[in-house]
Structure formats: structure tokens, C-alpha cells
Amino acid sequence: MLRIKNLNKSYKSRKVLQNLTFSIQPGEVYGLLGANGAGKTTTINIICNLLNPDSGYITINHQPISEVTKKIIGIAPQENLLYKTLSCAENLKFFAEIYGLGRETQKQQIEATLKAVNLLDRAKSPVETLSGGMQRRLNIAVALVHQPQLVILDEPTTGLDIEARYEIWELIHQLKNQGMTILLTTHLLDEAEKLCNRIGILKNGTILAEGSLSELKTLIPGQEVLVLQTTQEEQAIALAEEYGFTTRRYGSDLAFLLPEPLELKEILDRFDSIPIDSISRQPVRLEHIYLEITQSDR
Ligand SMILES: Nc1ncnc2c1ncn2[C@@H]1O[C@H](COP(=O)(O)OP(=O)(O)OP(=O)(O)O)[C@@H](O)[C@H]1O
Known part of the structure; x- marks a missing residue:
């Protein structure tokens, strides 16, 4: 689904991505795990065609990154991308229009997506009246409304309380069970452990190790x-x-x-x-x- 090979990116003389290489198979939840500053958001911005790499290549469904591939990606950024005075449904409608969904599809997708994130009963509530956890679920709904093939969740539970975090984990589990391909960035180790099929450990813009949890366990000299x-x-x-x-x-x-x-x-x-x-x-x-x-x- 996603292939990234030898990606390099520098800001002035600072190398942020160094020969970054990884790929995600269809239906897989891939966790990009790294401390603050490891290069997660830079990687996402390149995948979403918001930033150009200095070298290397990326393909999504075998196509190079372009305005076309943008449509097969859904992104839930770290900072919620929501209009606070608009309702949940109005927010989704706004993004559905940007993605060019027809009127009937918009209606169906807004309802289906609100249901998926368990906010159907808050469809008409303005965002500013929702709890932090609800707002984060709506932020994920924005990523799903146009039925993307790859969903990118950038630190989806950072700053949430434990209950709201569990709700997001449950939602990601559901998406995983439906066969959605997900790139999840996190610095929370228990989050990666619980949700991801494979994990890439990112440091200074390079994947230092990669594999399923059981594969990664073989890298430690002890049981x-x-x-x-x-x-x-x-x-x-x-x-x-x-x-x-x-x-x-x-x-x-x-x-x-x-x-x-x-x-x-x-x-x-x-x-x-x-x-x-x-x-x-x-x-x-x-x-x-x-x-x-x-x-x-x-
Ligand atoms: N526009 C920019 N100009 C200069 N340096 C930048 C820019 N954007 C990011 N950086 C630097 O690149 C490095 C990687 O940043 P990035 O945001 O990709 O990391 P991250 O893993 O997403 O961290 P965080 O979880 O803190 O967002 C950091 O050292 C950051 O300071």
C-alpha cells in the first residue's frame, strides 16, 4: 500500500530524515514509534504531499505521491483540524465537499462516519461543546469521511485522559478489524504494543528496528x-x-x-x-x- 525508500530531508544543515525506508501492507496497522523530534510529522507531511523530500521516493498503491494520491489518504493530524463553532455534521460536510463527494454520498458518509466514531447522537452539537476525547474522535472522523484507503493517525491519543484514550484505542481496533490500512505515529509504547501489527522504531530520521512485537523481542538479550x-x-x-x-x-x-x-x-x-x-x-x-x-x- 505504502512504500517509502531512502527518504532524506534536511532543514538547512539539520538532517531530519536519513535514508528512511519502510513499507505498509494493505490491512496493516504500522506504528511509527519515536521520541519528540524523531521525524514522524515530517514523514507524514511528505506522504501527504505537503512537503517535498530532498531525495528518495514514496509510492501509494504503486503511484508516486501527487494530488491524486492525496485523495486516497485520510489524515488525522496531531492538532485537531476542526471548526469549533460548527457542529460535528457541519465539520464533516465541509471536508466531504473538499474531497468532492456528491450530495447523496456526503449524507451517507457523514452518518456512517459519525456512527463509526460513536458521535451520531452529537451530530448537531457544536464542536466547542464536546469533550476533548469526542473532539479527537471527530478529528479521526474527518480522516475517514471520504473513505480513504490509507489512514494516518498522528499521535491520536496524546493529551487525552485514560478513558478517552481507551475509546480511541477501541475505535482504532474497529478500523483494524474492518481491514483499514493505518499508519499510526506515537511515542506511547503501550499504544503501539496494543494496536500495531508491525512497529518501526524511529530515531534521528532513521528506522533503527522494525517488526512485529514478537520479532522485536528477539532483539533483546533476555526473555x-x-x-x-x-x-x-x-x-x-x-x-x-x-x-x-x-x-x-x-x-x-x-x-x-x-x-x-x-x-x-x-x-x-x-x-x-x-x-x-x-x-x-x-x-x-x-x-x-x-x-x-x-x-x-x-
Ligand atoms: N520547518 C522546520 N524548520 C526547521 N526544523 C524543523 C521544521 N520542522 C521540523 N523541524 C525539526 O525537524 C525535527 C523533526 O521534527 P518532526 O516534527 O518531524 O518530529 P516528530 O517526530 O513529529 O516530533 P513531535 O512528536 O515533537 O512532533 C525536529 O528536530 C524539528 O525541530
């Missing part, structure tokens, strides 16, 4: 994460290394990557020569993989 609190960290690290554990720091936490999961009793036995304040075992999660990949690149 389980052990977080240990002790006043004798040096001794704990020495013991852990004797057992073949890999030492990591996650913020102020001392952690070890275990080559294979161990029973708690076995772990306690191995550390019984030092005082332990607390111990917890966690499965390897995207946050561990993300840190492993982005920090080893420093």
Missing part, C-alpha cells in the same frame, strides 16, 4: 526482566553476571535480563547472599526493546 531493589547493587550485579544475566538500568531501577524465565524461588536462592528490598519479574515489553535499541545507538 524476562527482573527488577531488583537492594542496598548492595554492586554485589547484585556481580552475582547476576555470574549467572549470565544482562544488567540494565531503566531510569533509577536496576534490572537484569534473564536468558530464560526462572521461578521466583530460584531467583531468591541466587541472590540470598545480599539483602533484597523488593523484587519483581516482568515479561519483555516494548519499552524494554525501545530502550535497548535507541540507547545502543547513542
Whole structure:
């Protein structure tokens, strides 16, 4: 559906995208994961033909980016693109007209899209009377109203409370189940973990690693994460290394990557020569993989 190859973009001497390469298959939710400034929005602006790359190429459905491909893309930008004094239906009508939908199709699509984002009962409400979560759902509706083949959701839940976030996740799940192809940018690791078929980890405009969550897990030297609190960290690290554990720091936490999961009793036995304040075992999660990949690149 989308192919991006060796894309480069600089602002003056600052390289923002460096040989960026990835592709998205039809029906896939692809997560572009990166910290602030990694180059996510620049990539989206190039896909949407709002910005020219310095070099490299992009195709959507095998066609180079153009005014024509713009119509097969729906974008929900980070900042809501809504007219506050207009109602939900009026906002959708405005965008449906821009996309050139006929009067009958407009009517059908406005209703179908409001239903999809669970705002049919607020069709006549002005945007300014909606909660933040509702406004964000309407922002996604704008991306869907012309029945695009590729939907781009730029940080769709940033700044929302947990309930509103769950509602957006549910909506994205529904779109995924309907076979929609989605490019989702986020810096929220649990969001990418929950929603994406494949994830690309972006840093300084380059994909450092890419794959499904289980493929990405193979990049970390451990199958389980052990977080240990002790006043004798040096001794704990020495013991852990004797057992073949890999030492990591996650913020102020001392952690070890275990080559294979161990029973708690076995772990306690191995550390019984030092005082332990607390111990917890966690499965390897995207946050561990993300840190492993982005920090080893420093
Ligand atoms: N018009 C511009 N002129 C100069 N530098 C820019 C411009 N737009 C973006 N940048 C820089 O390019 C880099 C990538 O920005 P971009 O907005 O693509 O990142 P991002 O991953 O989307 O981050 P965020 O989540 O903060 O939006 C940043 O360092 C940013 O400061």
C-alpha cells in the first residue's frame, strides 16, 4: 500500500530524515514509534504531499505521491483540524465537499462516519461543546469521511485522559478489524504494543528496528526482566553476571535480563547472599526493546 525508500530531508544543515525506508501492507496497522523530534510529522507531511523530500521516493498503491494520491489518504493530524463553532455534521460536510463527494454520498458518509466514531447522537452539537476525547474522535472522523484507503493517525491519543484514550484505542481496533490500512505515529509504547501489527522504531530520521512485537523481542538479550531493589547493587550485579544475566538500568531501577524465565524461588536462592528490598519479574515489553535499541545507538 505504502512504500517509502531512502527518504532524506534536511532543514538547512539539520538532517531530519536519513535514508528512511519502510513499507505498509494493505490491512496493516504500522506504528511509527519515536521520541519528540524523531521525524514522524515530517514523514507524514511528505506522504501527504505537503512537503517535498530532498531525495528518495514514496509510492501509494504503486503511484508516486501527487494530488491524486492525496485523495486516497485520510489524515488525522496531531492538532485537531476542526471548526469549533460548527457542529460535528457541519465539520464533516465541509471536508466531504473538499474531497468532492456528491450530495447523496456526503449524507451517507457523514452518518456512517459519525456512527463509526460513536458521535451520531452529537451530530448537531457544536464542536466547542464536546469533550476533548469526542473532539479527537471527530478529528479521526474527518480522516475517514471520504473513505480513504490509507489512514494516518498522528499521535491520536496524546493529551487525552485514560478513558478517552481507551475509546480511541477501541475505535482504532474497529478500523483494524474492518481491514483499514493505518499508519499510526506515537511515542506511547503501550499504544503501539496494543494496536500495531508491525512497529518501526524511529530515531534521528532513521528506522533503527522494525517488526512485529514478537520479532522485536528477539532483539533483546533476555526473555524476562527482573527488577531488583537492594542496598548492595554492586554485589547484585556481580552475582547476576555470574549467572549470565544482562544488567540494565531503566531510569533509577536496576534490572537484569534473564536468558530464560526462572521461578521466583530460584531467583531468591541466587541472590540470598545480599539483602533484597523488593523484587519483581516482568515479561519483555516494548519499552524494554525501545530502550535497548535507541540507547545502543547513542
Ligand atoms: N520547518 C522546520 N524548520 C526547521 N526544523 C524543523 C521544521 N520542522 C521540523 N523541524 C525539526 O525537524 C525535527 C523533526 O521534527 P518532526 O516534527 O518531524 O518530529 P516528530 O517526530 O513529529 O516530533 P513531535 O512528536 O515533537 O512532533 C525536529 O528536530 C524539528 O525541530
